[in-house]
Amino acid sequence: YGTLTLGELESKIYEWSRASGTTARCFQTNHEGALIDHIHECRGWASGVIINPGAWTHYSYALRDALEIVTVPIVEVHLSDINAREEWRRQSVIADVVAHRISGHGADGYHEAITWLTQATTGV
Helix, strand or coil, X not given: CCCCCHHHHHHHHHHHHHHCCCCCCCCCXXXXXXXXXXXXXXCCCCCCEEECCXXXXXXXXXXXXXXXXXXXXXXXXXXXXXXXXXHHHHCCCCHHHCCEXXXXXXXXXXXXXXXXXXXXXXXX
């Protein structure tokens, strides 16, 4: 997570979310099925979704299918600039089902995503 631990990154996300007047819930897993289950659960309560799909970005049609049925705005975040990396990292199977994409801004990409979602969902 760049120079931050997962716990530090989540603390920042909660702080940024509170400052924007929203509530964040963080979820991290190394299991694709658990992520897809969580996305399905989000459909019942989330007003927006921020996702850093990592390597799943490039090949997981199961992830794409799960995101496609989400009816709230989705922001895709990557800590590194995936467009400046290897050619295969530039391919995204989820690009057409997300509303916004942030890449290469490190942990601040999550702050940008919270700001974007807050504006998209509240108009503020």
